[in-house]
Amino acid sequence: MASSSRRRIPEFELVMLGGGGVGKSAITIQFMQSRFEVNWDPTIEDTYRKTAVVDRVEAMLAITDTAGQEEYRLMRPGYLRSAQGFLLVYDITSRQSFNEVNKFHEEILQTKDLATYPAVVLLGNKVDLADRRAVRTSEGEELARRFKCQFMECSAKFRENIDEAFHSVVRAVRKYNHKSILDRTADLLAGEDGPERPHYGEEEHKGGCCLIS
Template sequence: MATNKSKSQSSLALHKVIMVGSGGVGKSALTLQFMYDEFVEDYEPTKADSYRKKVVLDGEEVQIDILDTAGQEDYAAIRDNYFRSGEGFLLVFSITEHESFTATAEFREQILRVKAEEDKIPLLVVGNKSDLEERRQVPIEEARSKAEEWGVQYVETSAKTRANVFFDLMREIRAKKMSENKDKNGKKSSKNKKSFKERCCLL
């Protein structure tokens, strides 16, 4: 039975998401809320944690793999490996801490550098802790205009109120994969046509 279960799981589409952002912005709280439906107030991660969950995305069963980075962002080689393995990124800052918002530009630069060969990288800018409106330091307009400048979506969320950002990102990852598959298939068929023509010429 277990083999059948693992077989069916391995046939599901897998979307790899990387959580990126300064320490203390709530990356782990968002991840744990999504994984286990619980809000963890004081979680101090010392290492990166990886999570995998089966979810239903627009009526289709898929798997999401979340890497919650923590601490190792200081080591360039480790960080680059994480970024290389990701298919989509949640760039998280806290709306109560302007410094964490400023830091998103640097994180984005690092992602773009590592993924330089890719055309469009699925990325969402996430303003976390939206339940702490009275302590807001980052105006919505400022965050929105930065996201527009980067050509990405901006969302505000809170690990407390369970507003979900993972599905938005998975949709972007899925769209990218679909367009890549389309391109690959298109190239293959044009290659086949060419080789067929060449064979005809030989006759």
């Protein structure tokens, strides 16, 4: 008789965010299928599922690849509310795409109603086009400090830092969830009359940043 106590793999809802043409779909396809998709129609919404082993622990990744174009902005709050982690992508050859990252990050904070949200990886794509670079690595690092999130650069074409980016956001979600559980447990132990503890990400409402991991 089959066992009724099969171990459940924890699921992580992740969302790809960034302007149109920055390579969100190419990054996702490279992670999912280990291939570089050259000709890809603009995305409205695609969803993918993949089991990954992160730090020797299995995780089910449910990835939503979203449209970056402004006309699809009203669709995004639904994805953002349920998502646990975000890959915030820009194109290192496009100053405009780097500037647009701020509005996507602000949408995350507004939807989550938090001052900071650490389960984010800021990702500068297309390092294979370094001769056309318009955004310095140091600028990406500085923006990640303001966002209080992790940062790396990648190449969807050559699969550079692709697995690392997804694994990093899973780690960030795990850390965030663990810290939230500890805070709630401490509140329960303190009792109703105990001192109120700030929850992770809510210490400063709408201000401040975190270090790059």
